[in-house]
Amino acid sequence: MNSVTGLDRRVAVLGAGLSGLRAAFDLERRGFVATVFEARSEVGGRARGQWCAGHWMDGAWPVLGSRDRSLARWARDLGIGDALLPLRPLQTTLRSNGVAVPVDGLSLRGASQIPGPRFWERPKLLRSGRLMQRYAKWLDPMFPERAADLDYRSMRDHVALYFGRGNLEFWLAPEIQATYGDSVEELSRVAMLLKMQALGIGERRPASPGLPRRPLLELAQAAAERLNILRETVVTRVDEEPAGGFRIEAIDGAGEHNDSSFDAVVVAVGAEQAGSICARLLAPAERDFFQAMQERPAVTLSVALEGVDSGLPSELRFPQSSGSAISSLVIEPGQPGGRVPEGRSQLVALARDAFAQRWSDMSDDVVAKNLMHSLELVMPGIRGRVLTSRLGRGRVPFFAVGSYRRLAVFQKVQRDRRALGRRLYWAGDYLSGSGFESASLSGLRAANALARDFE
Numbered sequence: 001m002n003s004v005t006g007l008d009r010r011v012a013v014l015g016a017g018l019s020g021l022r023a024a025f026d027l028e029r030r031g032f033v034a035t036v037f038e039a040r041s042e043v044g045g046r047a048r049g050q051w052c053a054g055h056w057m058d059g060a061w062p063v064l065g066s067r068d069r070s071l072a073r074w075a076r077d078l079g080i081g082d083a084l085l086p087l088r089p090l091q092t093t094l095r096s097n098g099v100a101v102p103v104d105g106l107s108l109r110g111a112s113q114i115p116g117p118r119f120w121e122r123p124k125l126l127r128s129g130r131l132m133q134r135y136a137k138w139l140d141p142m143f144p145e146r147a148a149d150l151d152y153r154s155m156r157d158h159v160a161l162y163f164g165r166g167n168l169e170f171w172l173a174p175e176i177q178a179t180y181g182d183s184v185e186e187l188s189r190v191a192m193l194l195k196m197q198a199l200g201i202g203e204r205r206p207a208s209p210g211l212p213r214r215p216l217l218e219l220a221q222a223a224a225e226r227l228n229i230l231r232e233t234v235v236t237r238v239d240e241e242p243a244g245g246f247r248i249e250a251i252d253g254a255g256e257h258n259d260s261s262f263d264a265v266v267v268a269v270g271a272e273q274a275g276s277i278c279a280r281l282l283a284p285a286e287r288d289f290f291q292a293m294q295e296r297p298a299v300t301l302s303v304a305l306e307g308v309d310s311g312l313p314s315e316l317r318f319p320q321s322s323g324s325a326i327s328s329l330v331i332e333p334g335q336p337g338g339r340v341p342e343g344r345s346q347l348v349a350l351a352r353d354a355f356a357q358r359w360s361d362m363s364d365d366v367v368a369k370n371l372m373h374s375l376e377l378v379m380p381g382i383r384g385r386v387l388t389s390r391l392g393r394g395r396v397p398f399f400a401v402g403s404y405r406r407l408a409v410f411q412k413v414q415r416d417r418r419a420l421g422r423r424l425y426w427a428g429d430y431l432s433g434s435g436f437e438s439a440s441l442s443g444l445r446a447a448n449a450l451a452r453d454f455e
């Protein structure tokens, strides 16, 4: 479906992660001519993984939500919706004090049955609906900076105030730990409220978490097939040209320098790279934004296992007080044509922040060995079933208190600069929230803004 909006204008998209691919895909559909620059030989960015003896070894935490509508729509547009969806539903269990209890933290009835909180904290759950209604008008996953006025309190203070510390430790902290880690005392409550909204916590029809039937990377690959991608091409610098437009300097896989000109640029390479590639174009307020950006290390261990534990995929969560180096793990039984062969299972363990930080300077082998040891402690005997394993390491954005206020300033500068004619746009999870759906939404937002400016 090509429209005339783009009038064949040339757009450079820097980065072929989910945010960049989403932006490029959408721009092409609107009639722009997108060229995607990707430093690596493969697309997908941090959604990468690899096949190993019929097992898909994820490089990141693989759980999606049934309300991840942007990803679902994109998959359908690419004609692979039926291959990836519907999600395989996950059954969730909380392991506390050596006892594993099935939990449903998304419905208030389910939340009230989670063991751990004091009895007087349970009725406080009823406040959830009223609070979410009060905040709803500020919560928009595509424009998270709209909630900047709420960004003066941490998740810990918010939850302790309204729901009590027991509900923090056993209900909400485990619900968000796979997305934002363990630092609830620093995490902005806006990040938590946006996540609660995405999960539909307390609503009549909350999201159901699940696993895609095929690797999410296939979404990136399907998009890439329709796009012009310059692989193994590292962008080193972006400059504004005196007559308008931008000059992109890049080095390709053969070490050749490659300079080209574009009418507009979407920068989707991750915050640190974005700040340095575009350093010459940044206003002081933009420079401050990139300098203040916070990230945390994320570590996952993907393990191919002999045998099947149960017919359904399940997630096992450990509250912080359990002392385990693992915060959550998912086990997925195999199925024909899926990510895991029949008769086998795939496990992905997500490390606690403290573990990821403590081992951040160590080699992959040492980290994998230690995480495997922690896995053996929570699942005794598992080592004997391991066929192969793969460590995933990366950095993910962290939205401490104040992040959304800085984001609001950054987005205001973008509006001002665009009004003055600068056709430079940003996409990436650091602008919207950690995770695949947020990355896709940020790409869509960049494409929308660009298309509007050229209209």
Ligand SMILES: Cc1cc2nc3c(=O)[nH]c(=O)nc-3n(C[C@H](O)[C@H](O)[C@H](O)COP(=O)(O)OP(=O)(O)OC[C@H]3O[C@@H](n4cnc5c(N)ncnc54)[C@H](O)[C@@H]3O)c2cc1C
Residues within 6 Å of the ligand: 014, 015, 016, 017, 018, 019, 020, 037, 038, 039, 040, 043, 044, 045, 046, 047, 059, 060, 061, 178, 179, 180, 233, 234, 235, 236, 268, 269, 270, 273, 277, 298, 299, 300, 350, 392, 393, 394, 395, 396, 427, 428, 429, 430, 433, 434, 435, 436, 439
């Ligand atoms: C180990 C791990 C665990 C994770 N766990 C979770 C989790 O539990 N929950 C969660 O919500 N999210 C998690 N994520 C995060 C999730 O994967 C990301 O939010 C999402 O994939 C980000 O997509 P993006 O497009 O914004 O960035 P990226 O995927 O990083 O894409 C950026 C692309 O730009 C390319 N690039 C960089 N520099 C240049 C350059 N100079 N020139 C050209 N190209 C360049 C990169 O190669 C990359 O392909 C995890 C990630 C990792 C790695």
